[in-house]
Amino acid sequence: MSYTIMNKEKHILITGFGGQGVIMAGDILGTAATLYDGKFATMTQAYGPEARGGACSAQIIISEEEVLFPYVKEPHVLICLSQEGYAKNIGSLREGGMLILDADLIQARKISSDIIAYDIPATRFAEELGNKMMANIVTLGFLAAVYNLVGAEALRKAVQTSVPAPTREMNSRAFERGSEYGKATLKSRAKQGRLARD
Amino acid sequence: MADKAVMTGTYFMNGDYACCEGALAAGCRFFAGYPITPATEIAERMSRRLPELGGIFIQMEDEIASMSAILGASWGGVKAMTSTSGPGFSLMMENIGLGICTETPCVICNVQRAGPSTGLPTLVGQGDMMQARWGSHGHYEVIALAPSSPQEMFDLTIRAFNLSEQYRIPVMIMADEVVGHMNERVVIPRREEIEIVGRRKPKVSPDKYLPYHPDPDGVAPMANCGDGYRIHITGLTHDERGYPGMDEKTQAQMVNRLIGKIVNNRDKIIRTENVYLDDADVVVVAYGISARSARQAVRDARARGIRAGLIKLETVWPFPEALIRDVAGRVRALIMPEINAGQMVLEVQRCAGGACPVHLVSHLGGSIIHPATILRAIEDSIKGKK
Numbered sequence: 001m002s003y004t005i006m007n008k009e010k011h012i013l014i015t016g017f018g019g020q021g022v023i024m025a026g027d028i029l030g031t032a033a034t035l036y037d038g039k040f041a042t043m044t045q046a047y048g049p050e051a052r053g054g055a056c057s058a059q060i061i062i063s064e065e066e067v068l069f070p071y072v073k074e075p076h077v078l079i080c081l082s083q084e085g086y087a088k089n090i091g092s093l094r095e096g097g098m099l100i101l102d103a104d105l106i107q108a109r110k111i112s113s114d115i116i117a118y119d120i121p122a123t124r125f126a127e128e129l130g131n132k133m134m135a136n137i138v139t140l141g142f143l144a145a146v147y148n149l150v151g152a153e154a155l156r157k158a159v160q161t162s163v164p165a166p167t168r169e170m171n172s173r174a175f176e177r178g179s180e181y182g183k184a185t186l187k188s189r190a191k192q193g194r195l196a197r198d
Numbered sequence: 199m200a201d202k203a204v205m206t207g208t209y210f211m212n213g214d215y216a217c218c219e220g221a222l223a224a225g226c227r228f229f230a231g232y233p234i235t236p237a238t239e240i241a242e243r244m245s246r247r248l249p250e251l252g253g254i255f256i257q258m259e260d261e262i263a264s265m266s267a268i269l270g271a272s273w274g275g276v277k278a279m280t281s282t283s284g285p286g287f288s289l290m291m292e293n294i295g296l297g298i299c300t301e302t303p304c305v306i307c308n309v310q311r312a313g314p315s316t317g318l319p320t321l322v323g324q325g326d327m328m329q330a331r332w333g334s335h336g337h338y339e340v341i342a343l344a345p346s347s348p349q350e351m352f353d354l355t356i357r358a359f360n361l362s363e364q365y366r367i368p369v370m371i372m373a374d375e376v377v378g379h380m381n382e383r384v385v386i387p388r389r390e391e392i393e394i395v396g397r398r399k400p401k402v403s404p405d406k407y408l409p410y411h412p413d414p415d416g417v418a419p420m421a422n423c424g425d426g427y428r429i430h431i432t433g434l435t436h437d438e439r440g441y442p443g444m445d446e447k448t449q450a451q452m453v454n455r456l457i458g459k460i461v462n463n464r465d466k467i468i469r470t471e472n473v474y475l476d477d478a479d480v481v482v483v484a485y486g487i488s489a490r491s492a493r494q495a496v497r498d499a500r501a502r503g504i505r506a507g508l509i510k511l512e513t514v515w516p517f518p519e520a521l522i523r524d525v526a527g528r529v530r531a532l533i534m535p536e537i538n539a540g541q542m543v544l545e546v547q548r549c550a551g552g553a554c555p556v557h558l559v560s561h562l563g564g565s566i567i568h569p570a571t572i573l574r575a576i577e578d579s580i581k582g583k584k
Contacts, residue, residue, distance in 0.1 A: 027381060031210040034383045041210065043381040047320055068494040069569055070380055 015085025021136035026058025145182025220355030230267035275422035295334030312563025416459030478507030
């Protein structure tokens with residue numbers, strides 16, 4: 001069956017293991033779009049019968065209009081935080097889509113030239129900032145810099161309202177670290193004549 | 199937050215949580231349940247929220263006990279609910295019948311997963327629709343609602359409590375895994391904007407009170423345990439006093455009233471959303487998560503010049519017989535998508551009575567139905583008549 005995506009919908013798939021904050025990252029993205037950016041969003045999750053350590057994914061759709069069909073089959077953006085999540089989902093990425101992965105965790109095979117691929121050492125950055133659990137927030141900061149999905153301000157606000165109060169400052173640093181790395185990546189690619197599309 | 203019970207505001211919230219907030223806004227202060235995917239988040243949030251409001255949360259040993267506990271709590275005078283999924287819903291069936299027979303207001307939220315048996319615990323299904331109607335023994339009527347979004351999980355949970363109090367009956371919310379686990383915008387209004395139906399108390403003195411003597415609408419006022427009225431609660435066939443009466447006359451009176459109070463008030467209970475029915479050649483009848491795909495398919499069909507319409511069932515039981523009968527006489531086909539091998543479609547066929555073909559778009563569970571599949575059925579149904 002041919003799979004059509006509604007106009008104005010952006011589909012994002014975040015994959016990893018239970019416990020990496022995959023669902024939380026999706027929740028923050030949807031919160032930013034829905035509450036702080038005047039858009040519509042849905043988030044659905046996929047996971048197996050076992051609760052922790054198993055593969056899990058968050059499927060987010062962000063749109064200017066009401067979202068009716070909430071499953072993500074061919075994402076515009078695929079974010080991978082585990083080898084398994086990468087291997088299982090890389091084939092679903094749309095032509096011209098964007099892949100964001102943590103190369104410290106994932107060995108990517110040769111990536112097709114019609115995919116825009118980025119590496120963000122999110123887990124290492126998060127560890128340097130004091131807690132590897134913030135890898136999801138580093139990744140969101142990176143996403144905000146390289147892909148115009150929701151406003152960076154909306155995303156910042158959603159991070160702040162979603163994380164536990166005592167960790168707000170730490171998570172804010174994680175977000176900015178990812179964001180700066182994203183901006184630097186864009187700059188160096190622009191120099192090479194390989195500017196990422198919107 | 200000033201109002202701890204009504205969390206006024208806008209949220210990006212999942213349907214299970216929205217169900218809890220709807221329940222709390224409706225005045226629910228007792229929850230008894232047993233965790234089960236994909237309904238666990240309801241119990242989990244209730245265990246956190248109810249103590250904040252002076253309410254009671256109990257994790258029971260199983261779903262049989264959960265259902266018993268909420269019936270008891272309701273007779274104690276508190277609005278009570280439980281939540282579950284397929285296997286637990288099966289265990290609740292006997293005591294749902296007890297609740298119907300004793301006319302006990304309460305709410306059961308079934309976040310459906312694919313069955314039978316343990317089935318696909320983390321994946322969607324809509325296979326319990328006939329179980330909701332007929333799962334307990336004997337003959338009776340039920341009220342069941344089907345939410346399509348987290349917002350409707352909030353809104354319809356409030357409505358479920360209102361209907362349960364108004365008609366003294368357990369009301370079932372027939373949700374599903376996707377609606378329960380999906381996050382989406384949920385707007386919780388201010389308390390004064392929420393309509394709440396309270397319990398109809400006796401207007402007569404205790405010596406004149408008959409716990410099963412109905413008002414003109416067929417519903418009897420209900421005194422709670424401890425209100426000072428004499429009450430007798432039994433699952434045996436009983437008379438207006440609540441006393442067992444082991445004869446066919448008492449049986450007929452009781453069953454007729456249990457049926458009549460729903461059937462005779464169905465126009466007030468049934469709610470549907472009707473889209474483009476005026477000029478429709480083909481109408482999709484859908485409920486729950488499948489209604490979202492149906493809406494998309496109807497829009498896509500219209501964009502292709504096909505006059506398609508949608509009936510979205512908010513109330514699934516009682517079934518909107520008159521509406522379906524009327525529409526069946528005016529259209530070339532009716533289509534029902536559902537995540538089972540054909541349950542509510544049997545009702546559509548029955549009501550259509552051969553006036554037009556009725557097509558099922560079936561998915562056996564584990565995924566929701568894609569709009570393109572429904573669109574194809576719409577196109578085929580139009581071609582089929584040419």
